[in-house]
Amino acid sequence: MTQSCKESKYQGQVKVGTYATVPSNSAAQLKAAIAKQPISVTVEADTAVFQQYTSGIVDSAACGTNLDHAITAVGYGTDSASGLDYYIVRNSWGSSWGNAGYINIAAVENTIGICGIQQISVYPTTN
Secondary structure: OOOOOOOHOOOOOOOOOOOEEOOOOOHHHHHHHHHHOOEEEEOOOOOHHHHHOOEEOEEEEHHHOOOOOOEEEEEEEEEOOOOEEEEEEOOOOOOOEEOOOOOEEOOOOOOHHHHHOOOOOOEEEEO
């Protein structure tokens, strides 16, 4: 069965007029932004630490900080056992990757962040 692309049917559904940048190196600022809406964050995703994630909280410098992948931070929390703060991040690789398509990345104040997550983060401000 051959079908044609329906790209033109979906064009113009979402437009971003302006955007804002979350201040770099601040877990508090990124959490405050996430509390309002999902945030586009950038990370290094070409390392085994990231690519082989299945559960828990990534809190390793081995994840790297050379940004090469944009994903969406959708929440944050604190691990009750360790007291470690973390971001809940949805990846675009599908539900068979990570923890049903998600990864938890440690939130560390005053740094570029684990996997570089606190370097460049943006969100739309108007349509």
